[in-house]
Amino acid sequence: MRIDCPLCGCRDSREFHYRGTGKLMERPAADAGAEAFHDYIYMRENPAGVNCELWFHEMGCRAWLLVERDVSSHEFLSVRLAESVTRGKQ
Amino acid sequence: MVELSPQSPFRDPLPFKQGRASLTENQPEYISAIMPHQGQETALSAVLKKVHDLSLPPAGQSSANKHLRLLWAGRGTYFLVGEKPPDRALARVASLVDQSDGWCSLSLDGEDAAEVLARLSPLDLRLKVFKPGNTARSELQHMMALYLRTRSGFEIMVMRSFAHSALHHLKEAMTSVAAQNRIAG
Ligand SMILES: [Zn+2]
Numbered sequence: 165m166r167i168d169c170p171l172c173g174c175r176d177s178r179e180f181h182y183r184g185t186g187k188l189m190e191r192p193a194a195d196a197g198a199e200a201f202h203d204y205i206y207m208r209e210n211p212a213g214v215n216c217e218l219w220f221h222e223m224g225c226r227a228w229l230l231v232e233r234d235v236s237s238h239e240f241l242s243v244r245l246a247e248s249v250t251r252g253k254q
Numbered sequence: 255m256v257e258l259s260p261q262s263p264f265r266d267p268l269p270f271k272q273g274r275a276s277l278t279e280n281q282p283e284y285i286s287a288i289m290p291h292q293g294q295e296t297a298l299s300a301v302l303k304k305v306h307d308l309s310l311p312p313a314g315q316s317s318a319n320k321h322l323r324l325l326w327a328g329r330g331t332y333f334l335v336g337e338k339p340p341d342r343a344l345a346r347v348a349s350l351v352d353q354s355d356g357w358c359s360l361s362l363d364g365e366d367a368a369e370v371l372a373r374l375s376p377l378d379l380r381l382k383v384f385k386p387g388n389t390a391r392s393e394l395q396h397m398m399a400l401y402l403r404t405r406s407g408f409e410i411m412v413m414r415s416f417a418h419s420a421l422h423h424l425k426e427a428m429t430s431v432a433a434q435n436r437i438a439g
Contacts, residue, residue, distance in 0.1 A: 171313040171329055172390065176376035179393060223393040225313070227329040245329075 168243050171225045179223040186216030186230050189246065212236050218246065263358040263417035270425055273432025274365040277424055280409060285353040286334045287327070294347040305341035306334075316389050316402060325389045327400050333357075333411075357400075358417045362424065363407035366431050371408060373427040377401065395423040 165177035185208055192200040213236060219229045228246035233239070262268075262279060269278040290298040299310035308324045310332070311317045316325045322336035333353065334340050340350050362370060368379040374395045378384060390401045397416045402409040412420045 172392075173314070174378075175392070178376060221329075221391075223396075223398050224391045225328040226331075226391070 165238050165240070167219065167221075167229070167231070167240055169221050169224060169227065169229065170243060170245050170248075171227055172221065175221075175224055179221060180229075181220045181222045183218040183220045183228070186218055188218060189230060189249065214241060263414045264421050265418055266421055266425070268360075268421075270428070272425075272428040273435055275362065275367050275370050275428045275431065276364050277421075277428065278361045278363070280359045280361040282335045282359060283337050283354070284335070284339050285357050285359075285411075286340045287349075287351040287353050288324075288332045288334055288340060288344060289330055289349045289351070291347055291349070297347040298344065301341075301343055301347055305343050308334075311389075314388055314390060316387050318387075325400065325402055327389065328391045333400065335359075356414055357411050358414045358420075359409060359411045360420070360424065361404070361407060361409050363404075366428075366435065367407035370424070370427045370431050371401075371410075373430070374423055375399070375401070394420060 166174050167177055167180055168174045187204070187208070190204075192204055214232055214234050217231050217233055219231055221227050221229060229243050230246045230249050231243045232241040234241060260281075263281065264279060269276055271277075288298070295310065302308050302310055302324070306322055306324075307319050308322060309317045311324060311326050313326055316323060318324070322334060322338060325333045325335060327333040339352070344350060371377070372379055375392050377390055377392045384390065384403050386403050386405050388403045391398070392401060393399060394410060394412060397412050397420060399420075400411040402411075410420070410424075
C-alpha cells in the first residue's frame with residue numbers, strides 16, 4: 165500500500181501507523197452521557213468496503229490523517245490532514 | 255563561563271569512503287526547532303524575513319542564506335541550522351526548542367549516494383522527484399530521519415541517540431554497494 169500524505173506526497177505504508185476508526189474524530193459532548201461514550205469508545209461498524217480511518221505518519225511528518233480506504237481492495241480513496249478537518253468545523 | 259569542548263556523537267572515525275560514496279560528519283553549531291503557534295505561519299514568515307533574512311519554506315523544502323539554513327522538518331516544524339541560535343523575536347509567534355545536542359548530522363556524497371540510501375529508506379530518491387534543496391521526513395533503517403538533498407548528495411539527520419546505529423547501517427550499505435559494483439565491473 166502507498167499513502168498520499170498531503171504534506172509529504174506518496175509514501176510507502178511502512179512509514180504510517182493505523183490509529184483506529186475515523187469515528188474517533190467525533191467525540192460526544194462532555195454531558196452526552198454514558199451511552200454515547202460507550203458507543204464512541206467500543207461500538208464499531210465493520211463494512212467490507214469503504215472505511216473512514218485515522219492514520220499517523222509516524223516515520224514521516226508526524227501528521228494525523230483522516231482517510232477513506234476500501235478494506236476489500238486496500239485502495240485509498242481520499243487522504244486529508246485530520247487538523248484541517250477539525251479546523252474546518254470550528 | 256567555562257566553555258566545554260564538544261564531543262562527536264559518532265564513536266567510529268569519519269570520514270568513511272567506499273567505492274563512489276563518502277560519508278562525513280556534518281555537525282552544525284546550532285540546530286533549533288521552530289514551531290509556529292496555531293495560525294501564526296504568516297506572522298512567523300514576516301519575522302524570519304526581518305531578523306534572519308530567511309523565508310519560511312513550504313512542506314518538503316528549505317531556504318538558506320550565507321550563515322543559516324531553514325529546513326522544513328515535519329508538520330508545523332522547521333529546523334534552523336547553522337552558526338546562530340534563533341533570534342528571540344521569533345518566540346512571539348513560535349515555540350523555539352534547542353536541538354543542537356539532540357540531533358546529529360552526516361553528509362553522504364558521491365555518485366553512488368542515492369544507491370546507498372535506497373537500501374535504507376523507502377523515499378523516492380530520483381533527482382527529478384527529490385531535488386537539491388528539498389527536505390523529507392522518512393525512515394533510515396527504522397530510525398526516524400530528516401533528509402536534505404544537496405548538489406553533491408544528501409544530508410542525513412537522526413536523533414543523537416541513534417548516531418551509532420545510523421553510522422553502522424550507512425557504512426554497511428556503502429560497503430555492500432561498492433562490493434557489488436566492483437563485481438559487476
Ligand atoms: Zn507526511
